[in-house]
Amino acid sequence: xxxxxxxxxxxxxxxxxxxxxxxxxxxxxxxxxxxxxxxxxxxxxxxxxxxxxxxxxxxxxxxxxxxxxxxxxxxxxxxxxxxxxxxxxxxxxxxxxxxxxxxxxxxxxxxxxxxxxxxxxxxxxxxxxxxxxxxxxxxxxxxxxxxxxxxxxxxxxxxxxxxxxxxxxxxxxxxxxxxxxxxxxxxxxxxxxxxxxxxxxxxxxxxxxxxxxxxxxxxxxxxxxxxxxxxxxxxxxxxxxxxxxxxxxxxxxxxxxxxxxxxxxxxxxxxxxxxxxxxx
Amino acid sequence: xxxxxxxxxxxxxxxxxxxxxxxxxxxxxxxxxxxxxxxxxxxxxxxxxxxxxxxxxxxxxxxxxxxxxxxxxxxxxxxxxxxxxxxxxxxxxxxxxxxxxxxxxxxxxxxxxxxxxxxxxxxxxxxxxxxxxxxxxxxxxxxxxxxxxxxxxxxxxxxxxxxxxxxxxxxxxxxxxxxxxxxxxxxxxxxxxxxxxxxxxxxxxxxxxxxxxxxxxxxxxxxxxxxxxxxxxxxxxxxxxxxxxxxxxxxxxxxxxxxxxx
Ligand SMILES: [Fe+2]
Numbered sequence: 001x002x003x004x005x006x007x008x009x010x011x012x013x014x015x016x017x018x019x020x021x022x023x024x025x026x027x028x029x030x031x032x033x034x035x036x037x038x039x040x041x042x043x044x045x046x047x048x049x050x051x052x053x054x055x056x057x058x059x060x061x062x063x064x065x066x067x068x069x070x071x072x073x074x075x076x077x078x079x080x081x082x083x084x085x086x087x088x089x090x091x092x093x094x095x096x097x098x099x100x101x102x103x104x105x106x107x108x109x110x111x112x113x114x115x116x117x118x119x120x121x122x123x124x125x126x127x128x129x130x131x132x133x134x135x136x137x138x139x140x141x142x143x144x145x146x147x148x149x150x151x152x153x154x155x156x157x158x159x160x161x162x163x164x165x166x167x168x169x170x171x172x173x174x175x176x177x178x179x180x181x182x183x184x185x186x187x188x189x190x191x192x193x194x195x196x197x198x199x200x201x202x203x204x205x206x207x208x209x210x211x212x213x214x215x216x217x218x219x220x221x222x223x224x225x226x227x228x229x230x231x232x233x234x235x236x237x238x239x240x241x242x243x244x245x246x247x248x249x250x251x252x253x254x255x256x257x258x259x260x261x262x263x264x265x266x267x268x269x270x271x272x273x274x275x276x277x278x279x280x
Numbered sequence: 281x282x283x284x285x286x287x288x289x290x291x292x293x294x295x296x297x298x299x300x301x302x303x304x305x306x307x308x309x310x311x312x313x314x315x316x317x318x319x320x321x322x323x324x325x326x327x328x329x330x331x332x333x334x335x336x337x338x339x340x341x342x343x344x345x346x347x348x349x350x351x352x353x354x355x356x357x358x359x360x361x362x363x364x365x366x367x368x369x370x371x372x373x374x375x376x377x378x379x380x381x382x383x384x385x386x387x388x389x390x391x392x393x394x395x396x397x398x399x400x401x402x403x404x405x406x407x408x409x410x411x412x413x414x415x416x417x418x419x420x421x422x423x424x425x426x427x428x429x430x431x432x433x434x435x436x437x438x439x440x441x442x443x444x445x446x447x448x449x450x451x452x453x454x455x456x457x458x459x460x461x462x463x464x465x466x467x468x469x470x471x472x473x474x475x476x477x478x479x480x481x482x483x484x485x486x487x488x489x490x491x492x493x494x495x496x497x498x499x500x501x502x503x504x505x506x507x508x509x510x511x512x513x514x515x516x517x518x519x520x521x522x523x524x525x526x527x528x529x530x531x532x533x534x535x536x537x538x539x540x541x542x
Contacts, residue, residue, distance in 0.1 A: 034385050040428035040450070042485025062384035068290055075384055100290075100297040103379035106346045106386055109296060109339065116289050145335035148292045149324035213338055 001055060003028055003089055003201075004242035006267045009249060010050065012043075014256045019046035024054035025260055030246045031086070032061050037078040051086055057201065057244065058088040059170075062104065065128065065138070066111045066121045067097035076131055083134055090200055092137035092170040093128075095121065095161060110143035113150035113157040122164035129167060137200055138162060139170035142178040142207075142218035154179065155190050162198055169195065172203035173232050174218065174248075181216045187231055196239055204232050204266065205248035221251030223262055229269050236273035245270060282320045295319045295329075299336060300343040301376045309337060347381060347389055348372050354390035354421055358414045361468035367403065374402055387425065394418050409458040409470050416460040416477075419452055420487045423479050426450035435538040437531075439524040441510025443539040444503040451480035451535045453492075453500045461489050480535035490535065499523060508542035 005027035096108040129136040180187040206222030299305045308315040312333045313326040362368040380396045458470040476497035478490040502512040513520040530536045
């Protein structure tokens with residue numbers, strides 16, 4: 001199975017509607033194992049039916065890969081079983097930390113940009129990869145503040161972790177864009193020289209401007225804006241291969257038809273960007 | 281101050297955990313440098329944190345939203361009660377400060393709130409029904425999402441004196457000292473009356489609550505302990521034929537899987 005095109009996150013309000021369809025309305029769905037494993041009931045059975053019928057890529061939310069808290073054996077076992085059951089081509093997590101001292105924040109908190117943090121994260125990624133039945137990808141996050149004094153830029157930090165862990169990259173285009181606005185850099189310059197050969201999947205999403213704080217927030221709660229769609233096309237042209245793109249929507253979730261229409265518009269962006277490569 | 285030998289990375293993550301969860305984040309707001317110094321961080325880190333103080337306070341808001349959202353979803357009535365008394369934020373603050381959310385599963389945040397209420401007794405001198413109300417609200421999620429299991433072998437369809445009733449694994453036979461099932465967002469204080477409830481999901485997966493008499497509740501509890509329906513009914517002074525009729529109805533609703541020999 002090769003994954004390509006623009007997929008959607010399968011969201012709770014849409015499960016019943018999607019399950020009633022004869023076939024998948026998207027090339028693939030993205031699903032968070034944490035929201036599925038260890039539960040049951042009618043909606044769970046519908047969801048399981050969709051996951052069996054359609055192509056699925058998994059994306060983790062809460063392993064706190066840059067943290068110190070140990071992964072519980074039963075959590076890992078459930079994750080591994082789920083990855084095998086869905087047939088996902090890989091599994092991803094954010095390059096961040098979320099829990100400390102056993103307290104989980106359920107937020108994507110940024111790592112300090114230090115050599116120590118690179119070493120620590122690389123060790124944790126390798127340990128997790130050794131447990132997983134599929135390749136592991138790290139995703140670059142949106143960050144609003146540096147955690148303590150930096151020894152390198154965020155770009156160097158992402159690069160060093162990806163190279164050190166020798167893992168795949170889930171390149172989140174919106175996160176690069178959000179960071180470029182909040183921290184004042186050119187997103188294309190940020191991407192130049194990054195290991196694009198490691199990119200196995202792309203994320204794209206909407207964001208929200210917080211006027212009072214003067215910060216662009218990665219909310220996944222709005223449609224994708226043109227500059228982000230344009231950056232997606234630019235990245236695809238540089239990649240020159242049909243890497244699957246996932247449209248994320250986690251808040252202010254609209255009707256399924258609205259999301260499908262947005263997906264189709266992005267699919268046209270995707271097809272045009274790659275057609276340009278083919279003719280070049 | 282962290283223990284000597286604590287890695288720099290752990291000191292930084294510990295500081296953020298304090299500032300997003302602990303009430304003393306006010307200290308960070310007032311003097312980020314001192315707050316950082318107290319946590320074993322040097323002048324360079326202090327300066328970086330001072331520079332980004334407002335952004336870290338934004339992270340504090342983001343974490344609080346992330347952990348409050350599942351509570352708002354799970355506890356509409358508890359929220360209505362506490363928000364009227366201007367105590368909701370106070371409850372959320374105390375809950376976050378307790379650091380009892382440890383599960384990587386987001387769905388476990390709401391059950392962690394109930395476990396925290398039980399441990400801390402928070403607010404229960406003022407609202408003696410608070411724990412029971414929150415327990416009942418989270419029970420709905422527990423019942424609706426309970427993992428599906430294949431039915432045990434040898435189930436029988438009909439009740440009999442020498443059989444026990446087998447509850448659906450998702451169903452809960454619970455007793456409360458307050459009529460929590462009668463509380464609503466409009467009238468969130470439950471009446472002071474005992475309630476015996478059989479909470480279950482129907483064939484469509486919808487949460488259902490059956491109000492029981494104390495005797496029928498006890499009969500089901502004894503079945504769960506393995507006592508046959510005939511002797512249990514006799515000890516409780518329940519008419520067995522009437523009880524069997526009721527148990528058949530529970531079975532048809534999906535609250536009971538069926539019956540098996542005691
Ligand atoms: Fe993403």
